[in-house]
Amino acid sequence: MPLHRLTRITMGVPDVRSTAAYYGDFGLTRVTATGGTPDVERFSTVDGGEQLAITHAPRRRLLDLGVGVDDSDDLDRVARAMARLEVETVRSATAVEAVDPGTHIRVRVEIAPRVESRPTPAPAYNAPGVIARENARADAVTRGTRVRPRKLGHVVLGSADQEATQRFFTEGVGFKVSDTVKDLAAFMRCSTDHHNLLVQRAPVTFLHHTSWQVDDVDEVGRGAAEMLEADPERHVWGLGRHAIGSNFFWYLKDPAGNFSEYYADIDCIVDDALWTPGVWEGARSLYQWGPPPPPSFLAPEDLAGLMTGSHSS
Numbered sequence: 611m612p613l614h615r616l617t618r619i620t621m622g623v624p625d626v627r628s629t630a631a632y633y634g635d636f637g638l639t640r641v642t643a644t645g646g647t648p649d650v651e652r653f654s655t656v657d658g659g660e661q662l663a664i665t666h667a668p669r670r671r672l673l674d675l676g677v678g679v680d681d682s683d684d685l686d687r688v689a690r691a692m693a694r695l696e697v698e699t700v701r702s703a704t705a706v707e708a709v710d711p712g713t714h715i716r717v718r719v720e721i722a723p724r725v726e727s728r729p730t731p732a733p734a735y736n737a738p739g740v741i742a743r744e745n746a747r748a749d750a751v752t753r754g755t756r757v758r759p760r761k762l763g764h765v766v767l768g769s770a771d772q773e774a775t776q777r778f779f780t781e782g783v784g785f786k787v788s789d790t791v792k793d794l795a796a797f798m799r800c801s802t803d804h805h806n807l808l809v810q811r812a813p814v815t816f817l818h819h820t821s822w823q824v825d826d827v828d829e830v831g832r833g834a835a836e837m838l839e840a841d842p843e844r845h846v847w848g849l850g851r852h853a854i855g856s857n858f859f860w861y862l863k864d865p866a867g868n869f870s871e872y873y874a875d876i877d878c879i880v881d882d883a884l885w886t887p888g889v890w891e892g893a894r895s896l897y898q899w900g901p902p903p904p905p906s907f908l909a910p911e912d913l914a915g916l917m918t919g920s921h922s923s
């Protein structure tokens with residue numbers, strides 16, 4: 611597909627300093643600011659480069675989202691598609707920008723290098739009848755390095771106008787729908803990953819979570835354990851495995867109230883013709899196994915406050 615990745619996002623939060631400290635703990639690498647007190651904190655991932663900016667906003671929200679394409683022909687196509695949707699665009703030599711009418715998030719489709727991930731073989735797992743690791747302890751119990759997310763995998767948004775947002779991203783930007791949850795949400799991709807964006811119906815537009823890829827399920831566990839050792843209040847939901855996308859997950863909460871997820875082993879769709887989107891409902895639309903999701907995962911505790919804020923703004 612002409613789209614190939616998420617590039618970067620900007621998150622607006624009331625307190626940049628504490629939120630930035632959280633994402634440093636999470637394993638993102640702070641990109642050094644030059645001089646003074648930065649009003650924007652920037653972070654990179656191992657494979658994705660600079661992918662997160664955190665800046666001030668009165669209420670937590672996603673301010674913008676970047677999507678990578680290969681060349682200017684792709685930008686032309688997006689500009690034409692937006693024109694058909696009667697969405698205004700701003701075009702430069704390297705990007706097309708437009709605002710999603712559903713969430714009011716600014717989306718920047720930009721020419722960007724593809725994510726090149728160093729191949730990471732699955733660890734050797736012993737199983738009944740298969741000894742893959744002879745005379746050796748599991749690699750996971752001897753790992754001593756910090757967990758470092760490889761890339762930003764997906765972003766999940768609540769939209770007060772889910773249909774408009776889905777149309778914007780599919781018909782305008784060019785995302786493909788991988789799976790849907792009946793009357794609630796669409797999982798969409800702009801790469802070979804099962805989803806890079808999930809938009810769900812909500813009473814108010816808000817950022818539900820960002821999700822960051824790590825090597826394997828042990829890295830999901832190690833990363834979360836380290837975050838919880840520093841502050842148990844960060845726990846939201848995990849460890850579990852989703853059915854939609856198949857990925858292992860563990861969700862934590864940043865000081866502004868955004869959830870952040872470590873994930874591993876997500877489904878990859880390399881041939882669109884060989885993937886059949888499903889329509890999901892009930893508990894399996896949330897997970898395959900794991901502890902039951904807390905009510906605050908479905909409806910974050912600050913949602914009422916965000917609604918009040920959005921009505922008064």
Ligand SMILES: [Fe+2]
Pocket residue numbers: 764766819821871
């Ligand atoms: Fe997720």
